């Protein structure tokens with residue numbers, strides 16, 4: 001009996017070695033606008049461990065470029081007809097309409113992550129997150145929900161964005177809806193202080209990467 005268990009362990013260890021790195025895992029970061037996801041992600045990628053082991057996707061969007069954003073760094077900004085054409089061609093891993101704009105994760109990032117033996121990190125909305133959770137095997141998806149310490153803080157952060165009032169109100173409404181999804185995520189980070197949240201996020205990545 002004991003030797004059978006040992007053989008079985010040996011075999012699964014061998015399988016693990018053989019398959020290690022073949023299928024990239026997908027780390028999904030979601031949370032309402034104003035929670036600080038982008039700042040966190042930007043800082044995360046200053047770390048060597050993250051650069052060495054993870055690939056960050058750049059999404060395609062049809063929304064207008066905001067002040068301070070850059071093409072191909074923050075998003076690939078496309079016209080709606082271009083986006084829909086790419087979608088029809090099967091270019092995306094997933095797409096969603098968020099408020100009045102389309103967003104999509106380009107599928108080639110997954111191939112590239114596989115080639116580089118890295119895992120993928122993407123920052124997408126809760127519906128996109130749900131879609132990917134259903135599309136891939138459970139052990140390939142790790143989801144992290146990031147939120148502000150409280151609703152008041154979240155709304156005040158959203159209002160500081162230089163957007164028109166109706167757009168801000170729409171985003172506040174959306175944030176309320178998105179907060180309902182936090183319970184479906186593997187991890188929750190309440191982003192009070194950026195340094196602490198960054199530490200927590202790095203800890204999660206290290207733990208999950210180590211478990212691979």
Ligand code: 5GP
Pocket residue numbers: 030031032033059060063094095096098103104105106123124125126127128129
């Ligand atoms: P924003 O316009 O504020 O940059 O993003 C609006 C929402 O769209 C955010 O929740 C953001 O995470 C999400 N988002 C950005 N890129 C993608 C994507 O490729 N797919 C999905 N599903 N959501 C995205």
